[in-house]
Amino acid sequence: MSNPWDDWDHVLKVDPDKELLGDDTFEDVCRTGTDAIEIGGTLDVTAEKMTRVVDAAAEYDVPLYQEPSNPGVVIESPALDGYLIPTVFNAGGPFWITGAHKEWVRIDDLDWDRTHTEAYIVLNPDAAVAELTNANCDLDPDDVGAYAKVAERMFGQEIVYVEYSGTFGDTEKVAAAHDALDDATLFYGGGIHDYESANEMAAHSDVIVVGDLLHDEGVDAVRETVKGATDA
Numbered sequence: 001m002s003n004p005w006d007d008w009d010h011v012l013k014v015d016p017d018k019e020l021l022g023d024d025t026f027e028d029v030c031r032t033g034t035d036a037i038e039i040g041g042t043l044d045v046t047a048e049k050m051t052r053v054v055d056a057a058a059e060y061d062v063p064l065y066q067e068p069s070n071p072g073v074v075i076e077s078p079a080l081d082g083y084l085i086p087t088v089f090n091a092g093g094p095f096w097i098t099g100a101h102k103e104w105v106r107i108d109d110l111d112w113d114r115t116h117t118e119a120y121i122v123l124n125p126d127a128a129v130a131e132l133t134n135a136n137c138d139l140d141p142d143d144v145g146a147y148a149k150v151a152e153r154m155f156g157q158e159i160v161y162v163e164y165s166g167t168f169g170d171t172e173k174v175a176a177a178h179d180a181l182d183d184a185t186l187f188y189g190g191g192i193h194d195y196e197s198a199n200e201m202a203a204h205s206d207v208i209v210v211g212d213l214l215h216d217e218g219v220d221a222v223r224e225t226v227k228g229a230t231d232a
């Protein structure tokens with residue numbers, strides 16, 4: 001079965017808790033050339049902030065996916081193409097592996113056709129997501145490859161996401177995850193800030209995710225990373 005992300009090179013992650021830079025508009029954000037927009041952040045996200053971003057991006061053509069960091073921020077909107085649901089494979093306890101998911105399914109009526117799975121391997125110990133989930137980031141490339149294979153083969157995850165949020169990662173570890181996968185799509189995110197860094201990580205993954213750059217440097221800088229990804 002084919003998934004939309006089979007054809008993606010670049011995803012732009014918009015944090016609903018952060019502002020756009022200067023005169024940038026959501027129209028500019030949707031016209032950076034990115035293949036899809038993922039809306040989410042670890043800290044201080046609310047359903048109201050999510051709705052604000054989804055509504056602002058709704059009228060443009062780019063695919064929109066919500067990436068909720070807990071069940072309370074999930075919103076329903078016809079503008080959303082779907083939901084990408086993280087599971088943190090190297091979390092320090094079960095809550096971020098199955099606990100939050102169990103709660104969500106208990107309280108909500110899910111739209112399963114639009115609900116997709118993302119297996120996170122969190123590798124920057126200083127990132128909010130690592131602290132929140134108490135992730136064990138002390139992993140060698142063979143550990144990362146093994147987690148990726150477990151995610152794909154044993155847990156049927158559609159996407160494996162090597163997450164270095166806030167810092168540029170170790171290409172050897174990203175490549176180990178890439179080599180381990182046959183069917184799942186490898187997302188890489190963390191510290192991509194220009195053409196070169198985008199181009200380099202795109203060579204070791206299927207899709208690169210650009211986050212903070214949008215809020216810190218703006219849409220022109222994001223456009224350079226789109227070029228870097230598509231040239232790889």
Ligand SMILES: CC(C)=CCC/C(C)=C/CC/C(C)=C/CC/C(C)=C/COP(=O)(O)OP(=O)(O)O
Nearest residue numbers: 041042043069070071086096100101128129165
């Ligand atoms: C079951 C449901 C609906 C939700 C649970 C989903 C899980 C397991 C969440 C764990 C945390 C997580 C993986 C959040 C995803 C979003 C993410 C990593 C955003 C990047 O956040 P950072 O850039 O680290 O943090 P800030 O931007 O907030 O500082």
Ligand SMILES: O=P(O)(O)OC[C@@H](O)CO
Nearest residue numbers: 165166189190191211212
């Ligand atoms: O903010 P950056 O460092 O670009 O990271 C992107 C994304 O992987 C965050 O979840």
Ligand SMILES: [Mg+2]
Nearest residue numbers: 015165211212
């Ligand atoms: Mg962030």
